[in-house]
Amino acid sequence: MTWRDQQLPADHPPVKSGAIGVLLVNLGTPDAAEPGAVKRYLAEFLSDRRVVEIPPIAWQPILRGIILNTRPKKSAHAYRQVWTDAGSPLAVITRQQAEAMQARLGNEVHVDWAMRYGTPSIPDRLQALKNSGCERILLAPLYPQYSGATTATVVDKAADCLRTMRWQPALRTLPPYHDDPAYIDALASDLSKQLDALDFEPEVLLLSFHGMPERTLHLGDPYHCHCQKTSRLLQEKLHRPGLKFRTTFQSRFGRAKWLEPATDTVLAEEAKAGTKRLAIAAPGFSADCLETLEELAIQGREQFTEAGGEQFAALSCLNASDPGLAMLETLLRRELSGWISA
Numbered sequence: 054m055t056w057r058d059q060q061l062p063a064d065h066p067p068v069k070s071g072a073i074g075v076l077l078v079n080l081g082t083p084d085a086a087e088p089g090a091v092k093r094y095l096a097e098f099l100s101d102r103r104v105v106e107i108p109p110i111a112w113q114p115i116l117r118g119i120i121l122n123t124r125p126k127k128s129a130h131a132y133r134q135v136w137t138d139a140g141s142p143l144a145v146i147t148r149q150q151a152e153a154m155q156a157r158l159g160n161e162v163h164v165d166w167a168m169r170y171g172t173p174s175i176p177d178r179l180q181a182l183k184n185s186g187c188e189r190i191l192l193a194p195l196y197p198q199y200s201g202a203t204t205a206t207v208v209d210k211a212a213d214c215l216r217t218m219r220w221q222p223a224l225r226t227l228p229p230y231h232d233d234p235a236y237i238d239a240l241a242s243d244l245s246k247q248l249d250a251l252d253f254e255p256e257v258l259l260l261s262f263h264g265m266p267e268r269t270l271h272l273g274d275p276y277h278c279h280c281q282k283t284s285r286l287l288q289e290k291l292h293r294p295g296l297k298f299r300t301t302f303q304s305r306f307g308r309a310k311w312l313e314p315a316t317d318t319v320l321a322e323e324a325k326a327g328t329k330r331l332a333i334a335a336p337g338f339s340a341d342c343l344e345t346l347e348e349l350a351i352q353g354r355e356q357f358t359e360a361g362g363e364q365f366a367a368l369s370c371l372n373a374s375d376p377g378l379a380m381l382e383t384l385l386r387r388e389l390s391g392w393i394s395a
Protein backbone atom coordinates (compact mmCIF):
# COMPACT_ATOMS: atom_id res chain seq x y z
CA MET A 54 0.00 0.00 0.00
CA THR A 55 1.41 3.41 -0.94
CA TRP A 56 1.43 6.55 1.18
CA ARG A 57 -1.29 8.06 -0.98
CA ASP A 58 -3.59 5.04 -0.66
CA GLN A 59 -3.25 5.25 3.12
CA GLN A 60 -4.63 8.81 3.08
CA LEU A 61 -7.80 7.87 1.23
CA PRO A 62 -11.03 7.04 3.05
CA ALA A 63 -12.24 3.48 2.56
CA ASP A 64 -15.04 4.53 0.18
CA HIS A 65 -12.77 6.74 -1.98
CA PRO A 66 -12.61 5.79 -5.69
CA PRO A 67 -9.32 4.12 -6.64
CA VAL A 68 -6.57 6.55 -7.65
CA LYS A 69 -4.20 5.41 -10.38
CA SER A 70 -1.27 7.68 -10.97
CA GLY A 71 1.44 8.79 -13.32
CA ALA A 72 -0.33 8.53 -16.67
CA ILE A 73 0.01 11.10 -19.47
CA GLY A 74 -3.02 12.52 -21.26
CA VAL A 75 -3.43 14.23 -24.64
CA LEU A 76 -6.61 16.17 -25.36
CA LEU A 77 -7.23 17.15 -28.99
CA VAL A 78 -9.66 20.05 -29.20
CA ASN A 79 -11.50 21.57 -32.13
CA LEU A 80 -14.12 24.28 -32.36
CA GLY A 81 -17.34 22.38 -31.84
CA THR A 82 -20.47 21.61 -33.71
CA PRO A 83 -24.16 20.98 -33.00
CA ASP A 84 -25.27 17.53 -31.79
CA ALA A 85 -27.82 17.30 -34.60
CA ALA A 86 -28.57 19.07 -37.88
CA GLU A 87 -31.79 20.53 -36.57
CA PRO A 88 -32.65 24.07 -35.43
CA GLY A 89 -32.92 23.30 -31.69
CA ALA A 90 -29.46 21.73 -31.51
CA VAL A 91 -27.96 24.46 -33.71
CA LYS A 92 -29.53 27.12 -31.46
CA ARG A 93 -27.97 25.59 -28.31
CA TYR A 94 -24.58 25.40 -30.02
CA LEU A 95 -24.70 28.95 -31.40
CA ALA A 96 -25.88 30.33 -28.04
CA GLU A 97 -22.75 28.93 -26.35
CA PHE A 98 -20.36 29.77 -29.21
CA LEU A 99 -21.55 33.31 -29.85
CA SER A 100 -21.75 34.16 -26.13
CA ASP A 101 -18.00 33.61 -25.81
CA ARG A 102 -16.50 37.06 -25.32
CA ARG A 103 -13.35 35.93 -27.10
CA VAL A 104 -15.45 35.30 -30.23
CA VAL A 105 -17.73 38.33 -30.22
CA GLU A 106 -15.90 41.21 -28.59
CA ILE A 107 -18.93 43.41 -28.04
CA PRO A 108 -19.92 44.17 -24.43
CA PRO A 109 -22.61 41.64 -23.37
CA ILE A 110 -25.05 44.41 -22.45
CA ALA A 111 -25.13 45.43 -26.11
CA TRP A 112 -24.54 42.01 -27.70
CA GLN A 113 -26.81 39.65 -25.75
CA PRO A 114 -30.09 41.40 -26.77
CA ILE A 115 -29.02 41.15 -30.44
CA LEU A 116 -27.95 37.52 -30.02
CA ARG A 117 -31.04 36.38 -28.07
CA GLY A 118 -33.54 38.71 -29.79
CA ILE A 119 -32.48 38.35 -33.42
CA ILE A 120 -29.66 35.93 -34.26
CA LEU A 121 -30.83 32.91 -32.26
CA ASN A 122 -34.32 33.32 -33.70
CA THR A 123 -33.25 33.45 -37.33
CA ARG A 124 -29.86 31.78 -37.90
CA PRO A 125 -30.47 28.26 -36.46
CA LYS A 126 -33.04 27.39 -39.15
CA LYS A 127 -30.77 28.55 -41.98
CA SER A 128 -27.67 26.95 -40.47
CA ALA A 129 -29.49 23.66 -39.76
CA HIS A 130 -30.34 23.52 -43.46
CA ALA A 131 -26.66 23.99 -44.30
CA TYR A 132 -25.62 21.33 -41.76
CA ARG A 133 -28.06 18.87 -43.32
CA GLN A 134 -26.15 19.14 -46.63
CA VAL A 135 -22.96 17.80 -45.04
CA TRP A 136 -24.19 15.64 -42.12
CA THR A 137 -23.04 11.99 -42.15
CA ASP A 138 -24.52 8.82 -40.63
CA ALA A 139 -21.86 9.07 -37.91
CA GLY A 140 -22.69 12.74 -37.17
CA SER A 141 -21.17 16.12 -37.91
CA PRO A 142 -18.02 15.86 -40.05
CA LEU A 143 -15.99 18.01 -37.65
CA ALA A 144 -16.73 15.68 -34.70
CA VAL A 145 -16.33 12.50 -36.75
CA ILE A 146 -12.93 13.55 -38.10
CA THR A 147 -11.66 14.83 -34.75
CA ARG A 148 -12.55 11.48 -33.21
CA GLN A 149 -10.71 9.67 -36.03
CA GLN A 150 -7.66 11.86 -35.42
CA ALA A 151 -7.74 11.02 -31.71
CA GLU A 152 -8.09 7.28 -32.36
CA ALA A 153 -5.20 7.38 -34.81
CA MET A 154 -3.02 9.31 -32.34
CA GLN A 155 -3.81 6.73 -29.65
CA ALA A 156 -2.59 3.97 -31.98
CA ARG A 157 0.53 5.92 -32.98
CA LEU A 158 1.54 7.14 -29.51
CA GLY A 159 0.90 3.81 -27.79
CA ASN A 160 -0.20 2.88 -24.30
CA GLU A 161 2.06 5.33 -22.56
CA VAL A 162 -0.54 8.05 -23.17
CA HIS A 163 -4.32 8.34 -23.07
CA VAL A 164 -5.57 10.28 -26.10
CA ASP A 165 -9.01 11.87 -25.97
CA TRP A 166 -10.83 14.62 -27.88
CA ALA A 167 -13.20 17.45 -27.05
CA MET A 168 -15.08 20.32 -28.61
CA ARG A 169 -14.76 23.89 -27.34
CA TYR A 170 -18.52 24.40 -27.81
CA GLY A 171 -21.01 21.56 -27.52
CA THR A 172 -20.05 17.98 -26.77
CA PRO A 173 -17.89 16.24 -25.68
CA SER A 174 -16.92 19.25 -23.59
CA ILE A 175 -13.43 20.19 -22.41
CA PRO A 176 -14.31 19.93 -18.67
CA ASP A 177 -15.91 16.53 -19.19
CA ARG A 178 -12.88 15.08 -21.01
CA LEU A 179 -10.26 16.74 -18.79
CA GLN A 180 -12.00 15.25 -15.75
CA ALA A 181 -12.12 11.85 -17.47
CA LEU A 182 -8.38 11.99 -18.20
CA LYS A 183 -7.70 12.95 -14.62
CA ASN A 184 -9.93 10.15 -13.32
CA SER A 185 -8.00 7.69 -15.44
CA GLY A 186 -4.84 8.69 -13.63
CA CYS A 187 -3.34 11.39 -15.86
CA GLU A 188 -1.15 13.70 -13.81
CA ARG A 189 0.21 15.45 -16.90
CA ILE A 190 -1.96 16.55 -19.80
CA LEU A 191 -1.04 18.00 -23.18
CA LEU A 192 -3.87 20.22 -24.41
CA ALA A 193 -3.78 20.45 -28.20
CA PRO A 194 -6.05 23.06 -29.82
CA LEU A 195 -6.10 21.96 -33.47
CA TYR A 196 -5.68 25.44 -34.90
CA PRO A 197 -2.47 25.97 -36.89
CA GLN A 198 -2.90 29.76 -36.80
CA TYR A 199 -3.28 31.33 -33.36
CA SER A 200 -6.18 33.61 -32.59
CA GLY A 201 -7.82 34.81 -29.41
CA ALA A 202 -11.14 33.47 -30.73
CA THR A 203 -9.85 29.91 -31.17
CA THR A 204 -6.60 28.84 -29.44
CA ALA A 205 -6.91 31.18 -26.46
CA THR A 206 -10.50 30.32 -25.68
CA VAL A 207 -9.60 26.61 -25.53
CA VAL A 208 -6.88 27.36 -23.00
CA ASP A 209 -9.27 29.62 -21.03
CA LYS A 210 -11.86 26.86 -20.84
CA ALA A 211 -9.31 24.30 -19.67
CA ALA A 212 -8.04 26.76 -17.05
CA ASP A 213 -11.62 27.37 -15.83
CA CYS A 214 -11.96 23.63 -15.37
CA LEU A 215 -8.62 23.28 -13.55
CA ARG A 216 -9.75 26.09 -11.24
CA THR A 217 -12.39 23.72 -9.85
CA MET A 218 -9.91 20.93 -9.04
CA ARG A 219 -8.23 20.55 -5.69
CA TRP A 220 -5.56 18.32 -7.19
CA GLN A 221 -4.75 19.60 -10.67
CA PRO A 222 -2.88 17.74 -13.38
CA ALA A 223 0.11 19.57 -14.88
CA LEU A 224 -0.87 21.16 -18.20
CA ARG A 225 1.09 21.84 -21.37
CA THR A 226 -0.39 23.41 -24.49
CA LEU A 227 0.45 22.83 -28.13
CA PRO A 228 1.72 26.10 -29.62
CA PRO A 229 0.39 27.39 -32.96
CA TYR A 230 2.11 25.60 -35.83
CA HIS A 231 1.33 27.87 -38.80
CA ASP A 232 4.98 27.92 -39.99
CA ASP A 233 6.12 24.55 -38.70
CA PRO A 234 7.92 22.61 -41.47
CA ALA A 235 5.99 19.47 -40.45
CA TYR A 236 2.69 21.28 -41.12
CA ILE A 237 3.79 22.97 -44.35
CA ASP A 238 5.26 19.71 -45.68
CA ALA A 239 2.09 17.77 -44.81
CA LEU A 240 -0.10 20.35 -46.57
CA ALA A 241 2.19 20.50 -49.61
CA SER A 242 2.30 16.73 -50.00
CA ASP A 243 -1.44 16.25 -49.46
CA LEU A 244 -2.48 19.14 -51.74
CA SER A 245 0.00 18.11 -54.48
CA LYS A 246 -1.53 14.66 -54.52
CA GLN A 247 -5.04 16.08 -54.72
CA LEU A 248 -4.09 18.57 -57.46
CA ASP A 249 -2.42 15.83 -59.52
CA ALA A 250 -5.54 13.66 -59.23
CA LEU A 251 -7.90 16.34 -60.64
CA ASP A 252 -9.32 15.78 -64.12
CA PHE A 253 -8.44 19.38 -65.03
CA GLU A 254 -5.52 21.70 -64.48
CA PRO A 255 -6.49 24.71 -62.36
CA GLU A 256 -5.30 28.16 -63.39
CA VAL A 257 -5.84 29.50 -59.87
CA LEU A 258 -5.53 27.96 -56.39
CA LEU A 259 -7.35 29.91 -53.68
CA LEU A 260 -6.05 29.41 -50.16
CA SER A 261 -9.10 30.28 -48.07
CA PHE A 262 -8.79 30.87 -44.30
CA HIS A 263 -11.62 31.48 -41.85
CA GLY A 264 -12.13 35.22 -41.44
CA MET A 265 -12.02 37.40 -38.33
CA PRO A 266 -13.09 40.99 -37.68
CA GLU A 267 -10.35 43.25 -39.11
CA ARG A 268 -10.26 45.05 -35.77
CA THR A 269 -8.60 42.02 -34.15
CA LEU A 270 -5.57 42.56 -36.37
CA HIS A 271 -5.22 46.16 -35.16
CA LEU A 272 -5.63 44.98 -31.56
CA GLY A 273 -2.59 42.73 -31.96
CA ASP A 274 -4.07 39.33 -32.75
CA PRO A 275 -1.46 37.46 -34.83
CA TYR A 276 -4.06 35.44 -36.75
CA HIS A 277 -3.88 37.43 -39.99
CA CYS A 278 -0.07 37.34 -40.03
CA HIS A 279 -0.06 33.62 -39.27
CA CYS A 280 -2.41 32.97 -42.21
CA GLN A 281 -0.28 35.05 -44.56
CA LYS A 282 2.87 33.23 -43.48
CA THR A 283 1.30 29.79 -43.91
CA SER A 284 0.16 30.86 -47.33
CA ARG A 285 3.60 32.11 -48.40
CA LEU A 286 5.43 29.02 -47.12
CA LEU A 287 2.91 26.70 -48.70
CA GLN A 288 3.19 28.43 -52.08
CA GLU A 289 6.98 28.16 -51.91
CA LYS A 290 6.82 24.49 -50.97
CA LEU A 291 4.22 23.58 -53.60
CA HIS A 292 6.39 25.25 -56.23
CA ARG A 293 3.93 25.31 -59.12
CA PRO A 294 5.16 28.17 -61.31
CA GLY A 295 2.18 27.95 -63.70
CA LEU A 296 -0.39 28.25 -60.93
CA LYS A 297 -1.69 31.59 -59.62
CA PHE A 298 -2.24 31.63 -55.83
CA ARG A 299 -4.58 33.92 -53.90
CA THR A 300 -5.09 34.13 -50.15
CA THR A 301 -8.64 34.88 -49.06
CA PHE A 302 -10.84 34.95 -45.92
CA GLN A 303 -14.25 33.27 -45.71
CA SER A 304 -17.34 32.99 -43.48
CA ARG A 305 -17.98 36.66 -42.77
CA PHE A 306 -20.32 37.09 -39.79
CA GLY A 307 -22.08 40.26 -38.65
CA ARG A 308 -21.78 43.86 -39.75
CA ALA A 309 -18.20 44.73 -38.81
CA LYS A 310 -15.46 44.84 -41.44
CA TRP A 311 -13.73 41.45 -41.69
CA LEU A 312 -10.34 40.52 -43.04
CA GLU A 313 -10.14 40.86 -46.81
CA PRO A 314 -10.22 39.84 -49.58
CA ALA A 315 -13.36 37.79 -49.01
CA THR A 316 -13.38 34.31 -50.55
CA ASP A 317 -16.83 34.69 -52.17
CA THR A 318 -15.89 38.05 -53.72
CA VAL A 319 -12.65 36.65 -55.15
CA LEU A 320 -14.40 33.57 -56.59
CA ALA A 321 -16.75 35.81 -58.57
CA GLU A 322 -13.96 38.27 -59.42
CA GLU A 323 -11.72 35.51 -60.82
CA ALA A 324 -14.53 34.06 -62.94
CA LYS A 325 -15.45 37.50 -64.29
CA ALA A 326 -11.81 38.16 -65.12
CA GLY A 327 -11.79 35.04 -67.31
CA THR A 328 -10.49 32.27 -65.04
CA LYS A 329 -12.20 29.08 -66.14
CA ARG A 330 -10.56 26.47 -63.91
CA LEU A 331 -10.11 27.00 -60.20
CA ALA A 332 -9.31 24.91 -57.10
CA ILE A 333 -9.75 25.97 -53.51
CA ALA A 334 -8.04 24.69 -50.34
CA ALA A 335 -8.59 25.60 -46.68
CA PRO A 336 -5.21 25.13 -44.95
CA GLY A 337 -6.36 26.68 -41.65
CA PHE A 338 -8.95 23.96 -40.97
CA SER A 339 -7.51 20.75 -39.56
CA ALA A 340 -10.75 18.94 -40.36
CA ASP A 341 -13.43 19.34 -42.96
CA CYS A 342 -16.54 20.94 -41.51
CA LEU A 343 -19.53 23.07 -42.43
CA GLU A 344 -17.28 25.92 -43.53
CA THR A 345 -15.36 23.81 -46.06
CA LEU A 346 -17.95 21.24 -47.16
CA GLU A 347 -20.93 23.56 -47.50
CA GLU A 348 -19.60 27.11 -47.75
CA LEU A 349 -16.65 26.33 -50.04
CA ALA A 350 -17.51 23.09 -51.83
CA ILE A 351 -21.22 23.81 -52.43
CA GLN A 352 -21.73 27.58 -52.27
CA GLY A 353 -18.24 28.35 -53.60
CA ARG A 354 -18.82 26.21 -56.68
CA GLU A 355 -22.10 28.05 -57.35
CA GLN A 356 -20.46 31.46 -56.89
CA PHE A 357 -17.67 30.57 -59.32
CA THR A 358 -19.77 28.92 -62.02
CA GLU A 359 -22.58 31.48 -61.88
CA ALA A 360 -19.99 34.19 -62.57
CA GLY A 361 -18.70 32.32 -65.64
CA GLY A 362 -16.19 29.79 -64.22
CA GLU A 363 -16.28 26.29 -65.69
CA GLN A 364 -14.29 23.80 -63.63
CA PHE A 365 -14.08 23.93 -59.86
CA ALA A 366 -12.62 21.67 -57.16
CA ALA A 367 -12.70 22.05 -53.37
CA LEU A 368 -9.73 20.14 -51.96
CA SER A 369 -9.98 18.22 -48.67
CA CYS A 370 -8.41 19.29 -45.39
CA LEU A 371 -5.65 17.17 -43.85
CA ASN A 372 -8.29 15.28 -41.80
CA ALA A 373 -7.10 11.76 -40.97
CA SER A 374 -4.90 11.46 -44.07
CA ASP A 375 -1.44 9.89 -43.70
CA PRO A 376 0.41 13.23 -44.06
CA GLY A 377 -2.00 14.87 -41.60
CA LEU A 378 -1.61 12.16 -38.98
CA ALA A 379 2.17 11.98 -39.38
CA MET A 380 2.33 15.75 -38.84
CA LEU A 381 0.12 15.60 -35.75
CA GLU A 382 2.22 12.80 -34.30
CA THR A 383 5.40 14.86 -34.86
CA LEU A 384 3.90 17.93 -33.18
CA LEU A 385 2.53 15.97 -30.22
CA ARG A 386 5.69 13.92 -29.65
CA ARG A 387 7.73 17.13 -29.60
CA GLU A 388 5.54 18.59 -26.84
CA LEU A 389 5.48 15.29 -24.95
CA SER A 390 9.26 15.04 -24.87
CA GLY A 391 10.47 14.53 -21.34
CA TRP A 392 7.06 13.10 -20.45
CA ILE A 393 7.22 9.95 -22.62
CA SER A 394 10.06 7.97 -24.15
CA ALA A 395 11.05 9.17 -27.67
Ligand SMILES: C=CC1=C(C)c2cc3[nH]c(cc4nc(cc5[nH]c(cc1n2)c(C)c5CCC(=O)O)C(CCC(=O)O)=C4C)c(C)c3C=C
Pocket residue numbers: 080081082083095103104105124128141143196200202203263264265266304306337338341342343344
Ligand atom coordinates in the same frame (compact mmCIF):
# COMPACT_ATOMS: atom_id res chain seq x y z
C1 LIG B 1 -10.27 28.34 -38.07
C2 LIG B 1 -10.68 29.05 -37.18
C3 LIG B 1 -11.92 29.80 -36.91
C4 LIG B 1 -11.99 31.14 -36.60
C5 LIG B 1 -10.86 32.11 -36.49
C6 LIG B 1 -13.37 31.43 -36.40
C7 LIG B 1 -13.88 32.70 -36.05
C8 LIG B 1 -15.23 33.03 -35.98
N1 LIG B 1 -16.31 32.25 -36.35
C9 LIG B 1 -17.49 32.93 -36.15
C10 LIG B 1 -18.79 32.47 -36.39
C11 LIG B 1 -19.15 31.18 -36.82
N2 LIG B 1 -18.28 30.18 -37.20
C12 LIG B 1 -19.01 29.03 -37.45
C13 LIG B 1 -18.51 27.79 -37.80
C14 LIG B 1 -17.16 27.42 -37.75
N3 LIG B 1 -16.07 28.24 -37.46
C15 LIG B 1 -14.92 27.50 -37.48
C16 LIG B 1 -13.62 27.95 -37.25
C17 LIG B 1 -13.27 29.27 -36.93
N4 LIG B 1 -14.10 30.28 -36.60
C18 LIG B 1 -15.29 26.15 -37.79
C19 LIG B 1 -14.33 25.00 -37.86
C20 LIG B 1 -16.67 26.10 -37.96
C21 LIG B 1 -17.50 24.90 -38.39
C22 LIG B 1 -18.25 24.24 -37.28
C23 LIG B 1 -18.98 23.01 -37.74
O1 LIG B 1 -19.94 22.65 -37.04
O2 LIG B 1 -18.68 22.36 -38.74
C24 LIG B 1 -20.40 29.32 -37.24
C25 LIG B 1 -21.54 28.28 -37.27
C26 LIG B 1 -22.15 28.01 -38.52
C27 LIG B 1 -23.04 29.10 -38.99
O3 LIG B 1 -24.11 29.32 -38.42
O4 LIG B 1 -22.61 29.77 -39.95
C28 LIG B 1 -20.50 30.65 -36.86
C29 LIG B 1 -21.76 31.42 -36.51
C30 LIG B 1 -17.14 34.19 -35.60
C31 LIG B 1 -18.13 35.26 -35.20
C32 LIG B 1 -15.76 34.27 -35.52
C33 LIG B 1 -15.02 35.46 -35.05
C34 LIG B 1 -14.01 35.60 -34.36
Ligand SMILES: [Fe+2]
Pocket residue numbers: 263304
Ligand atom coordinates in the same frame (compact mmCIF):
# COMPACT_ATOMS: atom_id res chain seq x y z
FE1 LIG C 1 -16.20 30.35 -37.32
Ligand SMILES: [Fe+2]
Pocket residue numbers: 304343344348
Ligand atom coordinates in the same frame (compact mmCIF):
# COMPACT_ATOMS: atom_id res chain seq x y z
FE1 LIG D 1 -20.13 29.68 -42.85
